Amino acid sequence: MADKIKISAIVDLLSAECNVSKSDAAQFVSAFQTLFEEILLRDKILKINDIGTFRVEETKPRRSVDINTGQTIEIPSHSRITFTPAASLATAVNSDLAHLTTFDLDMDTNTDTPMTEPTPNDAPLQRLTSDAIGIRSLLDEIQNVPEAAPSDTEPEPQPEAQPEPSPKEETKPRHDTPADTDTAVVDGTAAVAAINREDNRGMRTSNAFWLSVAAVLTLLIIGIVVWNNRDFFSPTPSSAPITVTDTITASAAVTDTMPVKSEEPDEAESLDEIPQTYIDTATLREGSRLTLLALKYYGHKDFWVYIYQANRDIITNPNDIKTGTRLRIPKMPEHLVDPNSTEALQYARQLKDEL
Amino acid sequence: MNNKEFIAELAQRLASTQKQTTALTNALARIISDNLREGNDVALGNLGNLCTKAKEQRIIVNPKTRNRMLVPPKIVAEFHPSRSLKEKCK
Numbered sequence: 001m002a003d004k005i006k007i008s009a010i011v012d013l014l015s016a017e018c019n020v021s022k023s024d025a026a027q028f029v030s031a032f033q034t035l036f037e038e039i040l041l042r043d044k045i046l047k048i049n050d051i052g053t054f055r056v057e058e059t060k061p062r063r064s065v066d067i068n069t070g071q072t073i074e075i076p077s078h079s080r081i082t083f084t085p086a087a088s089l090a091t092a093v094n095s096d097l098a099h100l101t102t103f104d105l106d107m108d109t110n111t112d113t114p115m116t117e118p119t120p121n122d123a124p125l126q127r128l129t130s131d132a133i134g135i136r137s138l139l140d141e142i143q144n145v146p147e148a149a150p151s152d153t154e155p156e157p158q159p160e161a162q163p164e165p166s167p168k169e170e171t172k173p174r175h176d177t178p179a180d181t182d183t184a185v186v187d188g189t190a191a192v193a194a195i196n197r198e199d200n201r202g203m204r205t206s207n208a209f210w211l212s213v214a215a216v217l218t219l220l221i222i223g224i225v226v227w228n229n230r231d232f233f234s235p236t237p238s239s240a241p242i243t244v245t246d247t248i249t250a251s252a253a254v255t256d257t258m259p260v261k262s263e264e265p266d267e268a269e270s271l272d273e274i275p276q277t278y279i280d281t282a283t284l285r286e287g288s289r290l291t292l293l294a295l296k297y298y299g300h301k302d303f304w305v306y307i308y309q310a311n312r313d314i315i316t317n318p319n320d321i322k323t324g325t326r327l328r329i330p331k332m333p334e335h336l337v338d339p340n341s342t343e344a345l346q347y348a349r350q351l352k353d354e355l
Numbered sequence: 356m357n358n359k360e361f362i363a364e365l366a367q368r369l370a371s372t373q374k375q376t377t378a379l380t381n382a383l384a385r386i387i388s389d390n391l392r393e394g395n396d397v398a399l400g401n402l403g404n405l406c407t408k409a410k411e412q413r414i415i416v417n418p419k420t421r422n423r424m425l426v427p428p429k430i431v432a433e434f435h436p437s438r439s440l441k442e443k444c445k
Binding site for chain 1: 356357358361364365368369376378379380381382383384385386387388389390391392395396397398399400401402403404405407414421422423424425426427428429430431432433434436440441443444445
């Protein structure tokens, strides 16, 4: 292998193959060489069947830096010879590897390699994902119970205090009901809500009360969500019994929140009041888009999904929003809207794909 | 210049028939092809060398779909012009 076939060998082979004398073959080869050179220099292109195309190509003058002196120098225009092998030659040369074909890597990763990938570099992304699931539920809750929004800013300390609030939660409504006696309230159940709704004059005082109740309940729900996520994250034996009690209170909380939810948000909350979890409200103008808002507030257009999620009740189709629509810009944890973080961007795009 | 013109010119210089010249040119092409396939380099005298080069496999990304594709390794034919031919080109 890797021998070098010289002109003399070519002459021998030629004479053998075409039944011509060696001198004729040698004459042919030398004529071939001189004509080759002549024509290539004259026509700048020469095509020979089954070998390929030879071209003389001009390179433009360009600037460069002398690596020794550091000065800019100009490399003058010059020509170089290029060779494009003919299809037959290319396939003949590559015949050993011809069975290999280009294939799609991502189609494979979708089907059978996801198990191998997460271990080395997906750990931070996983953390992001679980964080974002919590944030997502937060956003949903903000929409449902906007009054409770200010309390949403500190979901972190909640999980530690989680086991205790469960009894508190049950005592609190009962403890508060006496303060409400001027209205015709007897019990802290769904009946109260119904009566309350009819009683408009006591609304102002009861509003404050229900506000606090709603705040406590949403705090609880958030706590449970975060707590459950914790468990999912690092399952410890001690946490198992606690979650059981949590879920019980959760079901209780749900029944309690039902009337509150239906009663509160539409009456007291209007878009003029911006909860603290929103940075701003923006009015959509002509030519403005969600992506532009995202670019303005978060620094990257791919984060528009968060704005969309915070305004899902207003926006039906993110591609077609009426001008003049007032949109709330949610305050997002910084690591989720960091335009320099590829993980955050990746996650935002993933969210977008899910939508 | 294309192959036909080249052979016509060559035949004229050799004072030979076009048929004969075509046969010789095709034989030359076959010799080059066979030797390159076996991994041999072919020296064309004062013109330069024809040789083969193995290209590594590589990953390309379709910019539209962002799918990554694995391009397999392959062997390609290359022409290295001689110093004298390069000089004449300048």
